[in-house]
Amino acid sequence: MKFDRNTVIxxxxxxxxxxxxxVYNSKQQTAARAEQARQDSIAKAMQPKVDSAALxxxxxxxxxxxxxxxxxxxxxxxxxxxxxxxxxxxxxKVAFTNKGGQPKYxxxxxxxxxxxxxPVRLAAADFNKISYAINTAANQSSQTADxxxxxxxxEQGPSGAQLVSFELRGGDSAQxxxxxxxxxxxxxxxxxxxLNISLTQPAQLLTQGNLNLLWQYEAHQQEAxxxxxxxxxxxxxxxxxxxxxxxxxxxxxxxFGKSVDWVGVRQRFFNTFLIAKNKFSGGKMEWSMxxxxxxxxxxxxxxxxxxxxxxATATVPLSLFYGPSDYNILKKEGGGLSKLVNLGxxxxxxxxxxxxxVVIPIFNFFKGFVSSYGIIIALLTLIIRLLxxxxxxxxxxxxxxxxxxxxxxxKLKEKHGDDQQAMSxxxxxxxREAGVNPLGGCIPALLQIPIFxxxxxxxxxxxxxxxxxxxxxxxxxxxxxxxxFGFNIPLLGDHLSLxxxxxxxxxxxxxxxxxxxxxDQNNPMMKYMPYIMPxxxxxxxxKLPSALTWYYTVSNIITLVLxxxxxxxxxxxxxxxxxxxxxxxKPKGKSKWQERxxxxxxxxxxxxxxxxxx
Numbered sequence: 001m002k003f004d005r006n007t008v009i010x011x012x013x014x015x016x017x018x019x020x021x022x023v024y025n026s027k028q029q030t031a032a033r034a035e036q037a038r039q040d041s042i043a044k045a046m047q048p049k050v051d052s053a054a055l056x057x058x059x060x061x062x063x064x065x066x067x068x069x070x071x072x073x074x075x076x077x078x079x080x081x082x083x084x085x086x087x088x089x090x091x092x093k094v095a096f097t098n099k100g101g102q103p104k105y106x107x108x109x110x111x112x113x114x115x116x117x118x119p120v121r122l123a124a125a126d127f128n129k130i131s132y133a134i135n136t137a138a139n140q141s142s143q144t145a146d147x148x149x150x151x152x153x154x155e156q157g158p159s160g161a162q163l164v165s166f167e168l169r170g171g172d173s174a175q176x177x178x179x180x181x182x183x184x185x186x187x188x189x190x191x192x193x194x195l196n197i198s199l200t201q202p203a204q205l206l207t208q209g210n211l212n213l214l215w216q217y218e219a220h221q222q223e224a225x226x227x228x229x230x231x232x233x234x235x236x237x238x239x240x241x242x243x244x245x246x247x248x249x250x251x252x253x254x255x256f257g258k259s260v261d262w263v264g265v266r267q268r269f270f271n272t273f274l275i276a277k278n279k280f281s282g283g284k285m286e287w288s289m290x291x292x293x294x295x296x297x298x299x300x301x302x303x304x305x306x307x308x309x310x311x312a313t314a315t316v317p318l319s320l321f322y323g324p325s326d327y328n329i330l331k332k333e334g335g336g337l338s339k340l341v342n343l344g345x346x347x348x349x350x351x352x353x354x355x356x357x358v359v360i361p362i363f364n365f366f367k368g369f370v371s372s373y374g375i376i377i378a379l380l381t382l383i384i385r386l387l388x389x390x391x392x393x394x395x396x397x398x399x400x401x402x403x404x405x406x407x408x409x410x411k412l413k414e415k416h417g418d419d420q421q422a423m424s425x426x427x428x429x430x431x432r433e434a435g436v437n438p439l440g441g442c443i444p445a446l447l448q449i450p451i452f453x454x455x456x457x458x459x460x461x462x463x464x465x466x467x468x469x470x471x472x473x474x475x476x477x478x479x480x481x482x483x484x485f486g487f488n489i490p491l492l493g494d495h496l497s498l499x500x501x502x503x504x505x506x507x508x509x510x511x512x513x514x515x516x517x518x519x520d521q522n523n524p525m526m527k528y529m530p531y532i533m534p535x536x537x538x539x540x541x542x543k544l545p546s547a548l549t550w551y552y553t554v555s556n557i558i559t560l561v562l563x564x565x566x567x568x569x570x571x572x573x574x575x576x577x578x579x580x581x582x583x584x585x586k587p588k589g590k591s592k593w594q595e596r597x598x599x600x601x602x603x604x605x606x607x608x609x610x611x612x613x614x
Contacts (some may be wrong), residue, residue: 004145006451020194022074027475036404036407038225038414044352046302046467047466050076052356056264059299060435070136070142071139071352072135072140072170073137073170073178074135074136074170075170077147077149077150077168078142078146078148078577079097079148080164081148082097082098082099082100082148083097083098083152084096084098084104085098085153085154085164088162089162089186089189090106090109090188090189091109091110091189091191091323092106092323093106093107093108094164094193095107096106096152096184098148098149098152098166099145099146100129100131100143100144100145100146100149100554101127101144101166101167101168101182102130102131102145102182103123103128103130103193104119104124105122105123105124105128106122106124106322107119107120107122108121108122108270108322108324108472110324111222111269111270111324111463111466111467112467112594114222114223114467114475115224120222120270121270122219122322122366125220125296127299128216128217129214129215130145130214130274130320131143131144131213131214132144132197132211132212132214132216133207133212134297135204135205135207135568136170136227137552139363144168145214147168148180149167149180150166150167151167152163152164152166156186156549158189159188160188161185161186161187162185162186163183163185164183164184164186165182165184165186165568166181167179167181167182168181169173170181177200178198178201178204178205180198180199180200180205181197181198182196183196183198190320190542191321191323191324191329191460191560192275192320192323192333193316193319193320193322193323194317194318194319195318195319196317196318197315197318198314199253199308199316200312200313201312201317202313202314203309203310206308206480209307209309210307210308211305211306211308211316212304213280213283213301213302213304214301214302215263215274215304216300217272217300218296218298219233219265219270219296219297219300220295220296221295221296221297222268222269222270223268223477224478225478225543226297226598228290228478228543229267229268229559230248230297231247232265232342232376232460232461232464233297233298234246234247234248234266234286234340235246235248235263235264235265235266235285235300236263236265236266236334236339236340237256237260237263237264238261238335239258239259239260239261240258240259241247241261245334245340246344248287248289248298248300252286252287252288253286254281254284254285254286255283256284256304257282257283259279259280259281259282260276260279260280260282260283260304261276261279261280261335261339262275262276262306262335262336263280263285263302264321266288266325266341266342267298269324269477270322270325271321271323271330271337271340271341273320274304274318275319275321275335275337276304276306276317276318277315277317277318277319280465281307282304283302283304284302284303285301285303285304286300287299287300288300293575305575306453313327313453323335325463326341326463327341327360327461328360328614338549342460342461343356343457343461344457347464350450350455351450351454351457353499354450354476355454355458357388358384359380359384359454359455359458362383362384363462364381366379366380367464371539373465373468373470373476373547374471374476377459377476377547377550377554378550378554381558382549383549383554384451384555385555385558388451391448406510424553439483444547452520455548455551459477459545459547459548460477460545461479463544464546465545465547470546472498474548475546476546477545477546477547478546479500479542479543479544479545480493480499480549481494481496481497482496482498483497491539492539492542493542493543495542497541497546499541499550499553500538500542500544501538502549502553503537503541503552503553504534504535504537504541505534506553506560507533507552507556508531508534508558509556510556510560511534512535513563520547549595
């Protein structure tokens with residue numbers, strides 16, 4: 001299509017009209033929304049005012065009366081004053097409430113909220129609950145979370161443990177034979193809490209011999225970037241000895257038809273588990289991610305069933321875990337809890353063994369005597385690059401062979417001009433005669449992709465990096481943002497990461513160096529590839545943890561150094577030329593793949609010739 005000046009002017013006018021239309025229409029819609037908001041505000045103001053305090057008071061009275069009615073033999077526990085008792089060890093402090101005889105919140109001593117810089121608190125919202133239904137009278141039942149337990153006390157246990165106990169008795173007498181006891185055991189250096197629920201007359205208290213346990217957990221924002229935190233929040237469970245997980249998004253539900261060892265929630269760097277020592281016999285779990293702009297990351301509800309022996313007294317042994325998503329800690333706890341740490345999941349599950357048996361042991365080794373995590377990452381990168389150096393050498397050797405053939409490839413281009421098919425056929429023939437594999441440099445690079453995915457998972461999930469300073473970043477687990485735009489750029493965000501810039505620049509240098517080692521490309525687009533990939537990296541890496549972009553930068557620097565050393569001091573280019581000449585003198589046999597490729601190229605050439613004649 002030919003564009004003259006009138007056509008260009010016409011299209012320009014149309015563009016101006018479209019822009020004017022969209023701007024005008026947007027202003028009209030904004031004005032309409034503002035007017036609607038004003039009308040709604042007026043209508044709301046003209047409505048008769050309701051005494052909200054009185055309504056809340058009436059609602060509380062109604063709830064209180066309902067609780068008393070439902071409490072039956074436990075009516076004395078239906079109302080009371082909430083009281084807290086505290087127990088702590090070396091890693092956390094737990095506040096227990098007599099209402100429900102359950103944890104009120106757990107405060108981790110070694111971790112701070114990235115926003116408030118206060119100690120991380122887990123299970124601290126009103127939504128959180130550990131409860132189960134008990135029969136209180138004929139056709140009446142109540143949730144233990146609605147009842148006030150007595151005798152909340154902390155005692156010293158064996159081996160430095162602390163025992164926290166709550167009691168709930170039925171009837172008017174303190175000597176009643178129907179009672180429930182919650183005993184929590186806190187160990188000196190553990191994030192796990194044992195919970196023993198003891199019941200007398202369980203056949204009377206429970207329906208059909210089942211304790212239906214309700215566990216509600218609300219995860220609150222702990223990191224600066226709540227969106228990345230939500231992306232890395234999951235629920236997981238161990239059903240019939242098999243682990244499974246779900247990334248929290250829209251409301252979802254899973255029902256358990258087989259026995260379950262535990263259910264849990266991973267909030268990027270912090271895990272919470274409900275564990276049944278004798279297994280849950282079934283149940284279901286549902287979860288959601290609130291759409292509000294608040295600080296709630298997720299809400300989950302598990303209704304789990306425990307079969308209870310209908311003897312005179314029965315004990316249900318459970319455990320709770322409130323702590324970091326640390327692979328080493330959870331591995332020591334056992335029971336498959338460490339599987340909820342994302343070291344490679346879904347389609348990337350194949351990299352998990354690489355993290356478990358290579359990356360983590362090397363990282364832990366350096367952590368034992370190096371204080372700077374930035375230096376540990378650099379040393380880890382160096383070790384990994386040394387381990388894969390044979391692949392790199394093979395790639396660089398292939399590049400050197402390709403470079404040795406550049407003069408001859410240039411002659412072929414001169415000979416064939418624009419005839420790409422003839423050029424490709426002669427080029428393949430040249431490679432075969434010289435014993436050069438044009439894909440020799442690509443295969444080693446493809447084999448390094450699993451390493452990148454493994455380290456992406458590792459650095460995103462490693463709690464050791466959380467809040468750690470290095471160079472200009474104050475948190476290796478989050479992106480560094482020394483440059484703030486003050487506005488959001490699509491795909492890029494509202495900041496610019498210097499580690500990302502370093503990774504992009506070093507990637508560009510590697511691409512340019514690699515292109516200089518390969519023959520001139522027939523495809524003009526290939527000339528722009530060294531510039532296109534770094535641009536993609538800029539948008540992909542800018543929101544990733546700075547630990548990952550720092551690793552990538554160090555890896556690129558090592559690559560450049562290795563390339564220079566290998567190409568200039570290890571690879572003998574004269575020997576390569578001599579070997580190429582020797583290969584040419586050897587008789588060549590064609591593989592079936594080469595024969596089929598040449599046949600296809602010959603057929604395409606003939607078809608092209610026929611079309612040209614027409």
